[in-house]
Amino acid sequence: xxxxxxxxxxxxxxxxxxxVSCKASGYxxxxxxxxxxxxxxxxxxxxxxWISPNSxxxxxAQKFQGRVTMTRDTSITTAYMELTRLRSDDTAVYxxxxxxxxxxxxxxxxxxxxxxxxxxS
Amino acid sequence: EIVLTQSPDTLSLSPGERAxxxxxxxxSVSSSYLAWYQQKPGQAPRLLIYGASSxxxxxxxxxxxxxxxxxxxxxxxRLEPEDFAVYYCQQYGSSPRTFGQGTKVEIK
Numbered sequence: 001x002x003x004x005x006x007x008x009x010x011x012x013x014x015x016x017x018x019x020v021s022c023k024a025s026g027y028x029x030x031x032x033x034x035x036x037x038x039x040x041x042x043x044x045x046x047x048x049x050w051i052s053p054n055s056x057x058x059x060x061a062q063k064f065q066g067r068v069t070m071t072r073d074t075s076i077t078t079a080y081m082e083l084t085r086l087r088s089d090d091t092a093v094y095x096x097x098x099x100x101x102x103x104x105x106x107x108x109x110x111x112x113x114x115x116x117x118x119x120x121s
Numbered sequence: 122e123i124v125l126t127q128s129p130d131t132l133s134l135s136p137g138e139r140a141x142x143x144x145x146x147x148x149s150v151s152s153s154y155l156a157w158y159q160q161k162p163g164q165a166p167r168l169l170i171y172g173a174s175s176x177x178x179x180x181x182x183x184x185x186x187x188x189x190x191x192x193x194x195x196x197x198x199r200l201e202p203e204d205f206a207v208y209y210c211q212q213y214g215s216s217p218r219t220f221g222q223g224t225k226v227e228i229k
Binding site: 035037044045046047059061062095097099100102103104105106107108109111112113114 | 152178211217220223
């Protein structure tokens with residue numbers, strides 16, 4: 001069965017960086033784009049970008065350009081999302097999700113359980 | 122960027138009632154690349170509907186989606202106790218992908 005298992009909660013100081021991992025299993029890792037989104041406490045979902053595990057190509061939301069880097073390690077079927085220069089408003093649950101191969105663009109059919117990142121001095 | 126606006130913000134209904142949730146887009150959503158997700162407290166979102174009207178695997182047929190262009194609807198024909206949650210629409214046809222602000226379906 002498809003599973004996306006994320007790394008554990010993190011507490012960071014303002015200005016620091018955080019790197020969240022997403023270990024995929026149960027499917028061909030390189031066959032599906034991986035997306036990242038976040039959800040601040042009590043708020044809605046915010047899309048951050050995607051990575052192609054096959055090519056390493058990325059596409060980031062403009063809001064995060066220059067601060068976010070998405071990478072992958074195909075040998076261990078794991079995707080990563082690193083966010084730098086953290087601020088208090090980056091406190092959120094960060095989710096990885098797989099893009100379904102349904103059409104030219106696909107919805108997010110499997111999600112990780114989420115990783116809480118808390119930014120506090 | 123396509124802005125999605127959901128209405129209402131909160132829907133108060135009783136089990137067995139019909140729920141109708143709306144999602145309006147600031148521009149036409151290409152190829153009806155519109156999805157609906159359900160999220161319960163402390164859980165990740167769950168895909169319900171994609172392509173505006175196709176049910177995802179394992180989703181009960183009391184959930185249905187409709188619409189095209191800029192106006193979309195999620196209907197839950199008869200609410201079950203497990204359906205009380207927050208629902209988000211998302212367009213995935215253009216970048217950046219965007220979500221609506223969510224509609225909370227609560228028990229009346």
